[in-house]
Amino acid sequence: MKIEFLGTSGGVPSLYKTQSQHSEALHRTGPAIYIHDLQVLIDTSEDIFYQLRRSQIYDIKYGIYSHWHPDHTMGIRIWETLNYDFINKVPQSKTSKIFLTEQQKSDFKKYFGHWEHLNYLCELGVIEKEIIANNGQIQIGEATIEWIQLAEEIAFGFYISTSTQRILIIPDEIKDFKPIDKLKNVDIAILPFGSNEVNPVTKERIHEAGMLEALNETRFEESVGIAREINATHTYFTHIEATESLNKSQIRILEQQLKDDGLSAVIAYDGLQIIT
Numbered sequence: 001m002k003i004e005f006l007g008t009s010g011g012v013p014s015l016y017k018t019q020s021q022h023s024e025a026l027h028r029t030g031p032a033i034y035i036h037d038l039q040v041l042i043d044t045s046e047d048i049f050y051q052l053r054r055s056q057i058y059d060i061k062y063g064i065y066s067h068w069h070p071d072h073t074m075g076i077r078i079w080e081t082l083n084y085d086f087i088n089k090v091p092q093s094k095t096s097k098i099f100l101t102e103q104q105k106s107d108f109k110k111y112f113g114h115w116e117h118l119n120y121l122c123e124l125g126v127i128e129k130e131i132i133a134n135n136g137q138i139q140i141g142e143a144t145i146e147w148i149q150l151a152e153e154i155a156f157g158f159y160i161s162t163s164t165q166r167i168l169i170i171p172d173e174i175k176d177f178k179p180i181d182k183l184k185n186v187d188i189a190i191l192p193f194g195s196n197e198v199n200p201v202t203k204e205r206i207h208e209a210g211m212l213e214a215l216n217e218t219r220f221e222e223s224v225g226i227a228r229e230i231n232a233t234h235t236y237f238t239h240i241e242a243t244e245s246l247n248k249s250q251i252r253i254l255e256q257q258l259k260d261d262g263l264s265a266v267i268a269y270d271g272l273q274i275i276t
Protein backbone atom coordinates (compact mmCIF):
# COMPACT_ATOMS: atom_id res chain seq x y z
CA MET A 1 0.00 0.00 0.00
CA LYS A 2 1.26 3.51 -0.82
CA ILE A 3 0.37 6.24 1.67
CA GLU A 4 1.41 9.82 1.02
CA PHE A 5 1.54 12.75 3.39
CA LEU A 6 0.16 15.55 1.22
CA GLY A 7 0.47 18.06 4.04
CA THR A 8 1.91 17.81 7.53
CA SER A 9 1.21 21.15 9.17
CA GLY A 10 -0.93 21.64 12.23
CA GLY A 11 -3.93 23.81 12.86
CA VAL A 12 -2.28 27.18 12.56
CA PRO A 13 -0.18 27.37 9.40
CA SER A 14 2.13 30.34 9.35
CA LEU A 15 3.11 32.45 6.37
CA TYR A 16 6.48 33.26 7.81
CA LYS A 17 7.52 30.63 10.34
CA THR A 18 7.39 27.17 8.87
CA GLN A 19 10.06 24.69 8.02
CA SER A 20 10.60 20.98 7.84
CA GLN A 21 13.57 18.73 7.47
CA HIS A 22 13.28 17.93 3.79
CA SER A 23 15.06 20.05 1.21
CA GLU A 24 12.24 19.64 -1.31
CA ALA A 25 9.49 20.29 1.22
CA LEU A 26 10.74 23.21 3.22
CA HIS A 27 7.27 24.30 4.20
CA ARG A 28 4.55 22.36 5.90
CA THR A 29 1.10 22.78 4.36
CA GLY A 30 -2.38 21.87 5.66
CA PRO A 31 -3.05 18.35 6.94
CA ALA A 32 -4.01 15.72 4.34
CA ILE A 33 -3.13 12.10 3.63
CA TYR A 34 -3.73 10.13 0.43
CA ILE A 35 -3.94 6.36 0.18
CA HIS A 36 -3.02 5.72 -3.42
CA ASP A 37 -4.11 2.09 -3.77
CA LEU A 38 -7.57 2.80 -2.39
CA GLN A 39 -7.90 6.26 -4.01
CA VAL A 40 -8.93 7.63 -0.63
CA LEU A 41 -8.23 11.23 0.40
CA ILE A 42 -8.28 12.06 4.10
CA ASP A 43 -9.12 15.74 4.75
CA THR A 44 -9.08 18.78 2.47
CA SER A 45 -7.27 21.80 3.90
CA GLU A 46 -7.04 25.12 2.13
CA ASP A 47 -3.78 23.85 0.57
CA ILE A 48 -5.24 20.76 -1.06
CA PHE A 49 -5.25 22.19 -4.63
CA TYR A 50 -1.47 22.64 -4.77
CA GLN A 51 -0.85 19.43 -2.86
CA LEU A 52 -2.74 17.39 -5.46
CA ARG A 53 -0.99 19.19 -8.32
CA ARG A 54 2.41 18.60 -6.76
CA SER A 55 1.69 14.91 -6.25
CA GLN A 56 -0.11 14.57 -9.61
CA ILE A 57 -3.22 13.08 -8.07
CA TYR A 58 -6.11 13.74 -10.42
CA ASP A 59 -8.53 10.90 -9.83
CA ILE A 60 -9.90 10.40 -6.32
CA LYS A 61 -12.72 7.96 -5.72
CA TYR A 62 -13.34 8.50 -2.01
CA GLY A 63 -13.12 11.36 0.48
CA ILE A 64 -13.18 10.94 4.24
CA TYR A 65 -12.78 13.50 7.01
CA SER A 66 -11.19 13.41 10.44
CA HIS A 67 -13.35 16.28 11.79
CA TRP A 68 -14.91 19.64 10.91
CA HIS A 69 -12.09 21.95 12.08
CA PRO A 70 -11.06 24.48 9.42
CA ASP A 71 -7.50 23.20 8.97
CA HIS A 72 -9.02 19.89 7.77
CA THR A 73 -11.98 21.14 5.74
CA MET A 74 -11.53 24.61 4.24
CA GLY A 75 -10.54 23.21 0.85
CA ILE A 76 -13.83 21.34 0.50
CA ARG A 77 -14.44 22.88 -2.94
CA ILE A 78 -11.60 20.72 -4.28
CA TRP A 79 -14.24 18.10 -5.14
CA GLU A 80 -15.63 20.51 -7.74
CA THR A 81 -12.15 21.44 -8.98
CA LEU A 82 -11.24 17.77 -9.33
CA ASN A 83 -14.38 16.41 -10.87
CA TYR A 84 -16.41 19.07 -12.67
CA ASP A 85 -16.46 18.79 -16.45
CA PHE A 86 -16.19 22.32 -17.89
CA ILE A 87 -15.73 21.10 -21.46
CA ASN A 88 -18.97 19.53 -22.60
CA LYS A 89 -22.40 21.13 -23.06
CA VAL A 90 -23.86 18.42 -20.94
CA PRO A 91 -21.21 18.01 -18.21
CA GLN A 92 -19.72 14.56 -17.90
CA SER A 93 -18.31 15.16 -14.46
CA LYS A 94 -16.56 12.53 -12.40
CA THR A 95 -18.04 11.69 -9.01
CA SER A 96 -16.25 11.05 -5.74
CA LYS A 97 -17.98 9.45 -2.80
CA ILE A 98 -17.74 11.35 0.48
CA PHE A 99 -18.32 9.44 3.69
CA LEU A 100 -19.29 11.30 6.87
CA THR A 101 -20.24 9.88 10.24
CA GLU A 102 -23.45 10.87 12.03
CA GLN A 103 -21.36 13.07 14.35
CA GLN A 104 -19.69 14.77 11.39
CA LYS A 105 -23.04 15.30 9.65
CA SER A 106 -24.30 17.30 12.61
CA ASP A 107 -21.00 19.20 12.92
CA PHE A 108 -20.93 19.99 9.19
CA LYS A 109 -24.48 21.35 9.55
CA LYS A 110 -23.32 23.61 12.39
CA TYR A 111 -20.05 25.00 11.05
CA PHE A 112 -18.96 27.06 8.03
CA GLY A 113 -21.89 25.96 5.84
CA HIS A 114 -20.04 22.72 5.05
CA TRP A 115 -23.24 20.69 4.83
CA GLU A 116 -24.81 23.18 2.40
CA HIS A 117 -21.62 23.21 0.35
CA LEU A 118 -21.66 19.41 0.14
CA ASN A 119 -25.32 19.52 -0.96
CA TYR A 120 -24.31 21.98 -3.68
CA LEU A 121 -21.54 19.64 -4.82
CA CYS A 122 -24.06 16.78 -4.93
CA GLU A 123 -26.34 18.90 -7.13
CA LEU A 124 -23.40 19.62 -9.44
CA GLY A 125 -22.90 15.88 -9.68
CA VAL A 126 -19.28 15.92 -8.52
CA ILE A 127 -19.83 14.03 -5.26
CA GLU A 128 -22.20 11.60 -3.68
CA LYS A 129 -22.38 11.48 0.07
CA GLU A 130 -23.04 8.62 2.40
CA ILE A 131 -23.62 8.91 6.13
CA ILE A 132 -22.34 6.08 8.26
CA ALA A 133 -22.45 5.25 11.96
CA ASN A 134 -19.81 6.81 14.23
CA ASN A 135 -18.12 3.43 14.47
CA GLY A 136 -19.00 2.51 10.89
CA GLN A 137 -16.88 0.76 8.33
CA ILE A 138 -16.62 0.46 4.58
CA GLN A 139 -15.02 -2.01 2.25
CA ILE A 140 -12.83 -0.90 -0.65
CA GLY A 141 -11.47 -3.84 -2.62
CA GLU A 142 -9.88 -6.11 -0.07
CA ALA A 143 -9.36 -3.30 2.47
CA THR A 144 -11.71 -2.43 5.31
CA ILE A 145 -11.71 1.12 6.67
CA GLU A 146 -13.18 1.46 10.13
CA TRP A 147 -13.92 4.83 11.78
CA ILE A 148 -12.60 5.15 15.33
CA GLN A 149 -14.34 7.87 17.35
CA LEU A 150 -11.78 9.51 19.60
CA ALA A 151 -12.05 10.74 23.19
CA GLU A 152 -12.51 14.16 21.57
CA GLU A 153 -15.84 12.99 20.16
CA ILE A 154 -15.90 15.35 17.18
CA ALA A 155 -12.84 13.62 15.74
CA PHE A 156 -12.16 10.26 14.14
CA GLY A 157 -9.24 8.05 13.31
CA PHE A 158 -9.19 5.30 10.70
CA TYR A 159 -8.26 1.67 11.13
CA ILE A 160 -7.41 0.12 7.77
CA SER A 161 -6.97 -3.59 7.49
CA THR A 162 -6.31 -6.08 4.73
CA SER A 163 -5.46 -9.78 4.95
CA THR A 164 -1.81 -8.84 5.42
CA GLN A 165 -1.67 -5.32 6.91
CA ARG A 166 -3.08 -3.23 9.73
CA ILE A 167 -2.75 0.56 9.61
CA LEU A 168 -4.00 3.17 12.08
CA ILE A 169 -4.32 6.80 10.99
CA ILE A 170 -5.30 9.48 13.51
CA PRO A 171 -4.91 12.89 11.86
CA ASP A 172 -5.56 15.08 14.93
CA GLU A 173 -7.29 15.50 18.34
CA ILE A 174 -5.68 12.51 20.04
CA LYS A 175 -5.94 13.96 23.55
CA ASP A 176 -6.96 11.38 26.20
CA PHE A 177 -7.27 8.65 23.54
CA LYS A 178 -7.06 5.14 24.98
CA PRO A 179 -6.31 2.63 22.24
CA ILE A 180 -8.30 -0.59 22.47
CA ASP A 181 -6.39 -3.85 21.99
CA LYS A 182 -7.41 -4.21 18.36
CA LEU A 183 -5.50 -1.00 17.53
CA LYS A 184 -2.29 -2.11 19.18
CA ASN A 185 0.75 -3.60 17.49
CA VAL A 186 -0.37 -2.40 14.06
CA ASP A 187 2.12 -2.32 11.20
CA ILE A 188 1.87 1.45 10.78
CA ALA A 189 0.50 4.17 13.03
CA ILE A 190 0.19 7.75 11.78
CA LEU A 191 -0.43 10.03 14.73
CA PRO A 192 -0.58 13.76 15.48
CA PHE A 193 2.65 15.21 16.83
CA GLY A 194 1.01 17.34 19.53
CA SER A 195 2.66 20.57 20.63
CA ASN A 196 5.59 21.65 22.72
CA GLU A 197 5.82 24.72 24.91
CA VAL A 198 9.59 24.60 24.52
CA ASN A 199 11.56 23.26 21.57
CA PRO A 200 12.16 19.58 22.50
CA VAL A 201 15.78 19.76 21.34
CA THR A 202 17.04 23.27 22.03
CA LYS A 203 14.66 23.91 24.96
CA GLU A 204 13.98 27.40 23.58
CA ARG A 205 10.55 28.60 24.69
CA ILE A 206 7.89 28.53 21.95
CA HIS A 207 4.67 29.37 23.81
CA GLU A 208 3.91 31.22 27.00
CA ALA A 209 4.07 28.80 29.94
CA GLY A 210 0.72 27.10 30.63
CA MET A 211 -0.72 27.96 27.22
CA LEU A 212 -1.16 24.40 25.95
CA GLU A 213 -2.98 23.40 29.12
CA ALA A 214 -5.19 26.49 28.92
CA LEU A 215 -6.13 25.54 25.34
CA ASN A 216 -6.44 21.83 26.25
CA GLU A 217 -3.98 21.02 23.47
CA THR A 218 -2.25 17.66 23.27
CA ARG A 219 1.38 17.80 24.32
CA PHE A 220 4.06 15.99 22.32
CA GLU A 221 4.86 13.83 25.37
CA GLU A 222 1.24 12.69 25.51
CA SER A 223 1.28 11.75 21.81
CA VAL A 224 4.50 9.82 22.37
CA GLY A 225 2.89 8.03 25.34
CA ILE A 226 -0.09 7.00 23.20
CA ALA A 227 2.29 5.91 20.42
CA ARG A 228 4.05 3.66 22.92
CA GLU A 229 0.73 2.09 23.94
CA ILE A 230 -0.18 1.49 20.31
CA ASN A 231 3.27 0.03 19.77
CA ALA A 232 3.20 0.03 15.97
CA THR A 233 6.07 -1.46 14.03
CA HIS A 234 6.49 1.96 12.39
CA THR A 235 5.14 5.19 13.84
CA TYR A 236 4.88 8.45 11.88
CA PHE A 237 4.10 11.78 13.49
CA THR A 238 2.31 14.47 11.51
CA HIS A 239 0.15 17.58 12.15
CA ILE A 240 3.18 19.59 13.24
CA GLU A 241 2.56 23.21 14.12
CA ALA A 242 4.53 25.88 12.26
CA THR A 243 5.54 27.30 15.62
CA GLU A 244 7.54 24.12 16.34
CA SER A 245 9.93 25.26 13.61
CA LEU A 246 12.08 22.15 13.95
CA ASN A 247 14.95 22.23 11.47
CA LYS A 248 16.60 19.27 9.79
CA SER A 249 19.21 18.56 12.45
CA GLN A 250 16.72 19.02 15.29
CA ILE A 251 14.35 16.52 13.65
CA ARG A 252 17.21 14.01 13.37
CA ILE A 253 18.07 14.49 17.03
CA LEU A 254 14.43 14.14 18.07
CA GLU A 255 14.01 10.94 16.04
CA GLN A 256 17.19 9.57 17.60
CA GLN A 257 15.98 10.49 21.12
CA LEU A 258 12.73 8.61 20.45
CA LYS A 259 14.69 5.64 19.10
CA ASP A 260 16.94 5.61 22.18
CA ASP A 261 13.75 5.50 24.25
CA GLY A 262 12.53 2.50 22.26
CA LEU A 263 10.08 4.17 19.85
CA SER A 264 10.86 3.77 16.17
CA ALA A 265 9.25 6.94 14.82
CA VAL A 266 9.59 9.23 11.82
CA ILE A 267 8.59 12.89 11.83
CA ALA A 268 6.74 13.23 8.53
CA TYR A 269 7.18 15.97 5.92
CA ASP A 270 5.07 17.07 2.97
CA GLY A 271 5.37 14.58 0.13
CA LEU A 272 6.69 11.72 2.26
CA GLN A 273 5.46 8.39 0.90
CA ILE A 274 5.18 5.19 2.87
CA ILE A 275 5.26 2.02 0.82
CA THR A 276 4.17 -1.02 2.79
Ligand SMILES: [Zn+2]
Nearest residue numbers: 010011071172
Ligand atom coordinates in the same frame (compact mmCIF):
# COMPACT_ATOMS: atom_id res chain seq x y z
ZN1 LIG B 1 -5.94 19.98 12.93
